[in-house]
Amino acid sequence: MLKLHRVEPSAELWADRATYEDRLIFHTREWIRFVAECQRAEPLLAVVTDDGRPVGHFTGLLARRFGMRILGSPMAGWTTSYVGFNLRPGVSRRAALEALMPFAFGEAGAAHLEIRDRGLTENDLGGLGLRWDAAPTAVIDLNPTEDQLFGAMASACRRNIRKAAKSGVVIEDAGGDPAFADEFYDQLRDVFAKQNLVPTYSVDRVRSLIRHLAPAGNLLLLRARDADGRGIATAVLPWYHRTMYFWGGASYRPFQHLRPNEALIWHALRWAKERGVTEFDFVGGNAYKAKYGTSEVPVPWARRSRSPLVAHLRDAAKQGFALKQRTVARLTRQSVAIPG
Numbered sequence: 001m002l003k004l005h006r007v008e009p010s011a012e013l014w015a016d017r018a019t020y021e022d023r024l025i026f027h028t029r030e031w032i033r034f035v036a037e038c039q040r041a042e043p044l045l046a047v048v049t050d051d052g053r054p055v056g057h058f059t060g061l062l063a064r065r066f067g068m069r070i071l072g073s074p075m076a077g078w079t080t081s082y083v084g085f086n087l088r089p090g091v092s093r094r095a096a097l098e099a100l101m102p103f104a105f106g107e108a109g110a111a112h113l114e115i116r117d118r119g120l121t122e123n124d125l126g127g128l129g130l131r132w133d134a135a136p137t138a139v140i141d142l143n144p145t146e147d148q149l150f151g152a153m154a155s156a157c158r159r160n161i162r163k164a165a166k167s168g169v170v171i172e173d174a175g176g177d178p179a180f181a182d183e184f185y186d187q188l189r190d191v192f193a194k195q196n197l198v199p200t201y202s203v204d205r206v207r208s209l210i211r212h213l214a215p216a217g218n219l220l221l222l223r224a225r226d227a228d229g230r231g232i233a234t235a236v237l238p239w240y241h242r243t244m245y246f247w248g249g250a251s252y253r254p255f256q257h258l259r260p261n262e263a264l265i266w267h268a269l270r271w272a273k274e275r276g277v278t279e280f281d282f283v284g285g286n287a288y289k290a291k292y293g294t295s296e297v298p299v300p301w302a303r304r305s306r307s308p309l310v311a312h313l314r315d316a317a318k319q320g321f322a323l324k325q326r327t328v329a330r331l332t333r334q335s336v337a338i339p340g
Contacts, residue, residue, distance in 0.1 A: 002095045004046040004058055004103035013045065017057050020086035022119060025218060025240035026074075027059050027086060034212040035080050038205050039063055044071065044108060048085065048096055056087035056096060060115075062108065071110035073117070079201060081137075081245065081283045082299060084117025093117065094124040101128060105306055114303040122300050132302040136285040138294035142273045149269060152293030157262055164263035168227025171267040174234070176214060180221050181206040184234040187250035194253060206236070209247070213238055220244070222267060224251070224260035233260035237268050243279045244272040265292060 007013060014029055025031055032043050041061035048056035060073035060083065073083040085096050097120065104113045116135065125132055142149070150158060174180045185203040192199050213219040218240050224233040233251035237244055246268075251260055269280055282289045285296055 001051075002055070002091075002099040003049050004099050004107075005049060006044065006046050006103075006107060009043070009045055016054075017086060020057070020088070023086055023241055024082060024118065024243065025238050025245065026080055026083050027057070028216075028218070028240060030212045030216045030218065031080065031238075032059065032061070034209055035061055035074065035078055037208050037212070038201075039072075039075075039078055041072070046103065048087065048091070048099065050091070055091045056085055058085055058096070058100065058103075059083050060104075060108075062110065068111040069109050070112040070114070071104050071108055073113075073115040075114050076301070077200065079205060079247070081281075082116050082118035084115050084120065087119070093119050097124060098128060101304070104304075111306045112303070113305075114301070116299060116301045118299055120300060120302070121298065125300060125302050128304070130302045130304045132300040134298065135301040136296045136298045138282040138285050138289040138292075139297055140269065140280040140282075140292060140294055142269065142278050142280055146270060146273065149273075149293065150266075154291040154293075157291040160259035160262040161266050164224075164259040167258045169232075169258050169260050169263050170225050171263055172223050172225065174221040174223045177221070177223075180223070180234070181210055183223070183231055184236060184248065184250055187234055187252055188248065190252055191250050206248075209236070209238075220268065220271060222264050224264055226255060226258060226260075230255075232258065233264055235264040235268060237272075239272060239275075239277055242277060243281050244268065244277050246280070246282045 009029070017023060017027060035041065036043050039061065041063040044060045044062050046058040046060075047054050048058060058073070060071050063070055063072060063075070072078060074080045085093060087093060087096060097115070097117075100113070100115070104110045122132065122134075140149070144152070150161075181203055185199070185206055188199050210219065210221070214221075218238055220237040220239060222235045222237065223231050226232050232255035233249070235249040236247040238247055239245065246265075249261060249264060272280060282294065
């Protein structure tokens with residue numbers, strides 16, 4: 001029987017976690033610090049043992065909402081993706097998830113738990129009192145040659161990449177440019193405005209991500225410039241171990257006919273492949289991503305609450321956030337439309 005034991009972070013612990021083949025950037029010290037800062041949350045690390053023998057790790061963060069402790073691994077809205085477990089080969093994820101239940105609601109003192117683990121399937125979730133949503137992600141296998149990757153894209157996507165090049169669009173590595181976060185966020189506002197919405201997070205979250213990940217060398221920041229040198233699109237791409245992730249992309253609407261977004265993704269794919277990365281993960285499913293030749297991977301988002309009331313509060317908070325976003329967008333449009 002597997003058990004979880006909370007542990008304090010140490011150099012030895014981080015070194016051991018880095019030996020697991022299923023490790024993701026979302027399990028790293030830098031990423032956890034980023035989420036903890038933005039969510040005012042407390043990192044919770046645990047060792048998974050089998051009859052006292054360490055066989056894995058669990059990563060989560062404790063936060064307080066509505067006066068209650070919630071354990072997110074992760075929570076929706078944290079702009080992070082799969083967290084959950086790192087396990088040695090042959091260790092059952094279903095068994096680890098089963099062991100998480102008494103730990104989360106016992107030692108961790110949580111009233112609500114959410115988990116999205118890249119290795120869990122819906123078949124692992126039944127009988128544990130969990131509710132879940134299908135949350136597939138779109139991925140690209142980078143093992144084929146560049147010509148094969150390009151050929152796997154939809155013909156319209158390939159034309160758009162060629163059009164960007166012929167139009168003089170140039171992709172550059174923004175590196176440590178301190179202005180990048182504000183540039184990206186300004187473009188992001190324009191993206192959301194197209195849907196009569198506002199971004200779901202502030203520019204401070206972008207700055208925090210860059211501050212925590214860039215020094216470790218695990219963040220690619222790309223900028224697209226037009227033929228006149230104007231910045232017209234950006235992309236934020238964390239990467240680690242074998243995977244690059246699409247954390248965010250944005251562009252100004254007046255320049256989208258130059259197809260900078262497709263050019264950014266094509267540049268990122270080649271950049272990652274050159275460095276031995278074998279997978280590009282769009283971190284979510286969406287119809288527009290299929291044009292890049294993606295495959296869909298199911299990754300359920302599961303949750304369990306100590307009581308039905310807590311579950312109701314969680315769902316109400318989610319609905320309230322969506323309403324707030326639409327209201328803020330409407331007020332923003334009105335304030336822009338009213339002179340003075």
